[in-house]
Amino acid sequence: xxxxxxxxxxxxxxxxxxxxxxxxxxxxxxxxxxxxxxxxxxxxxxxxxxxxxxxxxxxxxxxxxxxxxxxxxxxxxxxxxxxxxxxxxxxxxxxxxxxxxxxxxxxxxxxxxxxxxxxxxxxxxxxxxxxxxxxxxxxxxxxxxxxxxxxxxxxxxxxxxxxxxx
Amino acid sequence: xxxxxxxxxxxxxxxxxxxxxxxxxxxxxxxxxxxxxxxxxxxxxxxxxxxxxxxxxxxxxxxxxxxxxxxxxxxxxxxxxxxxxxxxxxxxxxxxxxxxxxxxxxxxxxxxxxxxxxxxxxxxxxxxxxxxxxxxxxxxxxxxxxxxxxxxxxxxxxxxxxxxxxxxxxxxxxxxxxxxxxxxxxxxxxxxxxxxxxxxxxxxxxxxxxxxxxxxxxxxxxxxxxxxxxxxxxxxxxxxxxxxxxxxxxxxxxxxxxxxxxxxxxxxxxxxxxxxxxxxxxxxxxxxx
Numbered sequence: 392x393x394x395x396x397x398x399x400x401x402x403x404x405x406x407x408x409x410x411x412x413x414x415x416x417x418x419x420x421x422x423x424x425x426x427x428x429x430x431x432x433x434x435x436x437x438x439x440x441x442x443x444x445x446x447x448x449x450x451x452x453x454x455x456x457x458x459x460x461x462x463x464x465x466x467x468x469x470x471x472x473x474x475x476x477x478x479x480x481x482x483x484x485x486x487x488x489x490x491x492x493x494x495x496x497x498x499x500x501x502x503x504x505x506x507x508x509x510x511x512x513x514x515x516x517x518x519x520x521x522x523x524x525x526x527x528x529x530x531x532x533x534x535x536x537x538x539x540x541x542x543x544x545x546x547x548x549x550x551x552x553x554x555x556x557x
Numbered sequence: 558x559x560x561x562x563x564x565x566x567x568x569x570x571x572x573x574x575x576x577x578x579x580x581x582x583x584x585x586x587x588x589x590x591x592x593x594x595x596x597x598x599x600x601x602x603x604x605x606x607x608x609x610x611x612x613x614x615x616x617x618x619x620x621x622x623x624x625x626x627x628x629x630x631x632x633x634x635x636x637x638x639x640x641x642x643x644x645x646x647x648x649x650x651x652x653x654x655x656x657x658x659x660x661x662x663x664x665x666x667x668x669x670x671x672x673x674x675x676x677x678x679x680x681x682x683x684x685x686x687x688x689x690x691x692x693x694x695x696x697x698x699x700x701x702x703x704x705x706x707x708x709x710x711x712x713x714x715x716x717x718x719x720x721x722x723x724x725x726x727x728x729x730x731x732x733x734x735x736x737x738x739x740x741x742x743x744x745x746x747x748x749x750x751x752x753x754x755x756x757x758x759x760x761x762x763x764x765x766x767x768x769x770x771x772x773x774x775x776x777x778x779x780x781x782x783x784x785x786x787x788x789x790x791x792x793x794x795x796x797x798x799x800x801x802x803x804x805x806x807x808x809x810x811x812x813x814x815x816x817x818x819x820x821x822x823x824x825x826x827x828x829x830x831x832x833x834x835x836x837x838x839x840x841x842x843x844x845x846x
Contacts, residue, residue: 393562413565413609416600435558436597440663449637449666455596456667459565460611504663525749526661 398462402427403471411458418442420458421468429469429499433528440527443500444468450507450523469499472506481547482506482540491540493531501527505541513550515541560599567611571697571726574612579699579722586610588724590633590672593664618671618726621645626732632671632725640665649730651690651757654741655682661749671725674710677717679816680751680776682743684711688781689739689757689773692730698723711780737761737769738845740837743776744829746820752776753821754829758837760791762845767791767800772808772838774830777815786811787834796842805835 395410402425409424416435421427421444433439435454442453445467472480482505485491492498501524508515508523515523520541524534545551568574578586587606589595590613598604612618618633621642628649630639639645640656659665659673659682673683674694687694687707694705699722710718719725733739743755754776761768770791775781787808794800809831817823 393564412562414560414562414599416559416596419559435600437593437664440661443663446666450663451666452593452663454600455592457565457592457596457609457611460567460592460613507662522657522748523662525747526663 396459398458400461400463401465403467409458413457413459415458416454417444417446417456417458417461417466418453420461421453421466424458427468427470431496431499433497438528439497439500440504441497441500443503443527445503445507448507448510450504467503467506469502472502482509482544485540485544485547486537489540489543490536491532497527497529501529501537505544508541509545509548509550513548514545558600561602561605563599563606564608565611566608567614571612571615571617571724574610574615574724575697575699575722577608577610578724581608581610581722583721586721588612588675590675591635591667591669592672593660593668594672594676594678612724613667613669623648624729628730630670630728630730632674632727633669634671636660636665636668636670636673637662639670648732649690651733651739651741651759652686652730654739655686655757658682658741658743658745658752659749664749670728674728675717675719675725677711677715677780678751679714679778679780680753680755681781682741682752682755682775685755685757685773685775685781686741687711687728687730688783689741689759689771690730690733691771692728694725695727695729696723697726702726704729708783714779733759734761734769736846738841738843740840740844742833742837742840744833754815754826754833756830756833756837758834758841760796760838760841760845762796762842765795766793767796767842768793770838772804772834774808774812774834777812777826777830782812784808784811784834791838796838796845798839801835801838801842804838805831805833808834 398411399408431441433441437455586608589609589611618631620631622629740758743752757773760770770788787804815823815826
């Protein structure tokens with residue numbers, strides 16, 4: 392039973408399958424088996440947030456879940472954000488415009504966490520945004536520009552508040 | 558940072574899960590709930606089970622139900638579901654307040670109430686809630702069901718009264734009696750981190766005097782601790798800042814030497830317990846009637 396088994400899931404709208412040992416995390420399955428290397432791996436114990444993906448619409452740590460647990464699930468990774476023609480998602484556009492990234496290593500995790508936030512709460516307050524951003528670590532940009540990016544993305548998506556949360 | 562090899566089973570029912578555990582030798586199998594504590598331990602190879610029994614997908618353990626005036630909560634109910642439940646907000650404000658202090662939405666989306674209770678981290682919020690609310694933990698094992706009071710469930714650091722083949726199935730949280738004031742406070746280095754120390758307090762006012770006071774501190778011992786000596790000092794007295802200060806001091810004097818680590822010294826934790834108790838009592842009194 393420790394042997395690799397077939398795992399099937401929908402990733403970014405496409406049916407995917409691959410082999411996973413029980414111990415293979417969802418993050419490593421996405422990267423190694425499905426070759427979707429946009430999902431990054433950092434601390435591998437749930438702290439840094441860089442491996443965050445959407446599982447059935449919810450932002451989760453893909454390093455804290457086994458690939459076999461995601462059998463049959465609907466997964467969205469950073470590769471699923473932009474249009475097929477390469478046009479960036481409004482959240483990605485906002486990150487570019489508001490300097491929400493610098494080296495970019497942490498960015499996929501931020502984008503996916505913010506995806507869920509804006510999906511469930513189109514006009515979040517500063518506090519609500521910080522509750523989510525607190526679960527993602529960025530070591531170069533500083534969080535203020537990411538906070539501005541989220542407000543800007545919310546406005547692009549039709550919600551949004553002023554940067555003061557008013 | 559990759560787990561050692563293990564077998565994996567995702568039983569289709571609670572009964573099947575109990576049978577699987579009963580067939581496994583002691584320490585061979587581990588129960589996988591939301592994975593937000595166990596997966597880091599596996600990734601770091603601090604836990605090396607031979608078999609993971611995954612109960613996270615059991616829909617029969619995912620519910621929030623009214624039970625009399627209290628709530629019965631399935632062990633695999635996520636913290637996110639508890640955070641977003643109107644029933645919890647309205648009926649169990651202390652549980653709701655504790656829930657939003659746990660990690661971040663990204664963690665609460667997977668982490669479960671049963672997982673936290675069974676993990677029994679001494680700095681975790683839910684065991685403190687269970688003690689403060691006088692919750693009962695329902696457990697299923699090969700010999701059937703048993704119900705364990707919170708005060709008997711948490712034994713010591715990461716250790717509960719669960720037998721190897723038992724699974725926590727439900728948490729029963731009684732109603733907060735009418736007029737009861739409550740407080741749930743913690744100090745963490747950053748929002749979402751495990752608490753350095755915290756306090757949960759409930760009390761009523763009876764003819765202008767404190768009654769039925771419950772004080773639980775966490776992060777300062779081998780488990781969440783209910784501190785009778787401080788409660789007794791408060792009961793029967795008028796709710797004054799002087800009284801709450803004395804209760805905080807009493808508590809800090811009677812608890813055993815807290816943990817000392819890179820986050821905080823034992824002395825600092827003891828002092829946090831004192832201040833959080835004092836402030837928690839004042840907040841609970843301001844909400845009591």
